[in-house]
Amino acid sequence: MNQRPDPDHLTFTVDLTVEEARRRAEVVAALGPDWDPVAVLRAEQEAHALLYSGLDAEQRRIHSMLVAAGVLPGQEPGRAASH
Template structure:
């Protein structure tokens, strides 16, 4: 009995290739997400609120915390703060 694989064991015939176009499914998924968000969802307000939360999170740091924050920003682990 020969335990070696032959080249025929790994050949995929063109008729066996499976292709599936996800374009229409992705468009439907995105439409469902937007519909689930509802009419009251305001992306500009969400972005402004996230920026305000970021500023609040990194405000009033003591010297050690500020040094750690600055190190993480310099290493591109955290985005730079918008505060002056």
């Protein structure tokens, strides 16, 4: 449909690609030179394993049910709940 521009409204577009790249660069800069993503991931994996290490049989059953439902993350890399 070919419509005439409304003289009372200004149409403009914004490309957020540059802004997103700038935002990500600022986040990495704010983390500082001592940030070690591999160490952070390793610590998160250790904390996750410790958190669920002492479950009894009923707790493991419930945990497995919640993982299967996507409520809790599983053991796979990059785990995150799907809901």
